[in-house]
Amino acid sequence: MLLFKRYSSYLYLTFTILVISTSTYIKYSTISEEPLWSDELFSIGLIDYHSMLDFSFERKLVTQISPEDSFYTAKSAEQHPPLFELIGKLFSWLEEPELRSRLQSLIASTLLLIVTAVYFYRRENYRFHGVIFIFLCAFAGRYIDYAQEGRNYSLGIMFSVFVALFIHNGYLLKEKVNKIELVVILALWFTNYYAAVVGGVYWLMKVYYCRNNRKELLKLSLVPTLYLPWLFLTYHSILSTSKGGVAWAESQNLFTESMFPSDIFPAIFLIISLPSIAIILFLDKFSNKKTNQLLFLYIMSSILCFLISYKSGIGHYRHILFSTSILLFIIAISISEITIRFKLLSLPLVICLITFLENFNEREPNYEDYKNAALWVTHEMGNDIPVITTWKANTSYYRVYLDYYNEKKTIARINPLNPNDNEEEICKLIKDKGKAILFSHEGHQIIIDSLFEKCSNIEIETEETFNSIKTAVLIKR
Numbered sequence: 521m522l523l524f525k526r527y528s529s530y531l532y533l534t535f536t537i538l539v540i541s542t543s544t545y546i547k548y549s550t551i552s553e554e555p556l557w558s559d560e561l562f563s564i565g566l567i568d569y570h571s572m573l574d575f576s577f578e579r580k581l582v583t584q585i586s587p588e589d590s591f592y593t594a595k596s597a598e599q600h601p602p603l604f605e606l607i608g609k610l611f612s613w614l615e616e617p618e619l620r621s622r623l624q625s626l627i628a629s630t631l632l633l634i635v636t637a638v639y640f641y642r643r644e645n646y647r648f649h650g651v652i653f654i655f656l657c658a659f660a661g662r663y664i665d666y667a668q669e670g671r672n673y674s675l676g677i678m679f680s681v682f683v684a685l686f687i688h689n690g691y692l693l694k695e696k697v698n699k700i701e702l703v704v705i706l707a708l709w710f711t712n713y714y715a716a717v718v719g720g721v722y723w724l725m726k727v728y729y730c731r732n733n734r735k736e737l738l739k740l741s742l743v744p745t746l747y748l749p750w751l752f753l754t755y756h757s758i759l760s761t762s763k764g765g766v767a768w769a770e771s772q773n774l775f776t777e778s779m780f781p782s783d784i785f786p787a788i789f790l791i792i793s794l795p796s797i798a799i800i801l802f803l804d805k806f807s808n809k810k811t812n813q814l815l816f817l818y819i820m821s822s823i824l825c826f827l828i829s830y831k832s833g834i835g836h837y838r839h840i841l842f843s844t845s846i847l848l849f850i851i852a853i854s855i856s857e858i859t860i861r862f863k864l865l866s867l868p869l870v871i872c873l874i875t876f877l878e879n880f881n882e883r884e885p886n887y888e889d890y891k892n893a894a895l896w897v898t899h900e901m902g903n904d905i906p907v908i909t910t911w912k913a914n915t916s917y918y919r920v921y922l923d924y925y926n927e928k929k930t931i932a933r934i935n936p937l938n939p940n941d942n943e944e945e946i947c948k949l950i951k952d953k954g955k956a957i958l959f960s961h962e963g964h965q966i967i968i969d970s971l972f973e974k975c976s977n978i979e980i981e982t983e984e985t986f987n988s989i990k991t992a993v994l995i996k997r
Contacts (some may be wrong), residue, residue, distance in 0.1 A: 543658035555891035565916020604672035621670030629667035653852030676715030894921030
């Protein structure tokens with residue numbers, strides 16, 4: 521520890537540069553390894569196919585979205601705010617769908633590491649805290665996963681950690697509102713509804729500490745004031761989602777099945793986090809208002825996210841991902857403090873840390889291969905063969921890769937098959953053309969079965985399945 525203090529600046533810079541470079545390389549080198557899955561294709565479809573300059577608006581649910589809808593109609597039908605897609609427009613010039621979708625997440629994860637490294641570099645007494653936290657964020661496998669996913673999670677993690685840095689820097693104790701605090705809180709509210717919980721709890725804490733200062737309270741009132749217009753556009757979708765009304769879950773209660781991954785993570789989570797928090801509280805020198813504020817933010821955010829998930833019946837680890845970022849910050853502080861005070865505990869703590877990362881590193885394989893399915897469809901569809909997809913709201917799922925392989929000339933060829941709606945029209949199309957290509961998700965089998973029930977004059981000539989994505993050549997008998 522004396523060696524670390526003596527060469528603190530040099531060792532810290534060397535370590536952080538090495539860690540950030542290695543982590544960024546790992547993420548970037550495999551960013552296109554997995555094809556985009558449905559949620560990513562939905563986001564990139566919002567950016568590519570729904571105009572942000574069209575300010576028309578119609579209140580819809582996600583299952584009612586049409587390719588002709590404006591960005592605001594389509595996005596308000598989904599259950600998350602629009603910041604990720606609005607920023608994503610900046611990357612729309614990129615050709616490769618994976619890079620266009622995921623680069624923003626990679627940049628957010630790298631920016632998180634850089635900002636954290638700079639923050640602790642300027643605070644010499646806390647550099648060892650920074651070393652542990654940066655290492656955790658850089659190599660925890662699920663953080664790597666979300667840095668390679670074209671959704672809003674990596675962005676939300678970054679802003680959640682910024683809030684932890686605010687508390688560590690004593691922003692709450694200053695009882696004054698900083699402009700950057702307002703920006704970060706608002707960004708959390710506009711990134712993801714579960715990230716908004718972290719932002720909301722911090723906002724309430726800030727209101728409490730500034731309760732006697734009207735000028736500062738007025739500044740804080742800007743956050744809900746600016747958020748209200750979006751809330752007005754999307755409240756119908758929020759109400760539907762809160763009752764489990766998401767397209768992929770229907771009426772199934774998925775809370776107990778998917779709240780946590782199937783690996784050993786929950787056990788490691790408890791083994792490391794609870795003792796660490798307990799030890800912090802008993803270290804008188806470090807047990808101060810900042811620590812209590814961090815703990816309060818983590819505990820309240822986790823409880824609220826848990827309750828929201830339970831109420832909706834849809835649970836997943838990513839729902840507590842943002843509050844877990846606060847926990848990682850607390851764990852990093854606790855490990856560094858314990859190591860400094862009790863050197864004999866260094867080895868078991870390092871072993872626990874490695875175990876944590878190993879079990880946190882279990883990557884869930886991509887189970888939807890729209891990319892290779894689209895390539896198969898491209899080879900089969902020729903010059904005039906129509907493509908039948910399931911269903912209109914999911915058009916972008918199929919269109920993104922078809923456009924990639926066909927120079928963005930496929931929209932006129934795509935004919936969405938809607939349940940209990942246009943089966944006869946699709947039957948007539950296949951009869952007139954003599955042949956069509958089916959491009960669908962196996963979860964929509966009931967829609968396909970309905971088509972075959974109503975179209976006795978068609979049959980499958982050949983078919984192929986690509987990780988849950990079904991393709992087939994349909995011909996007239």
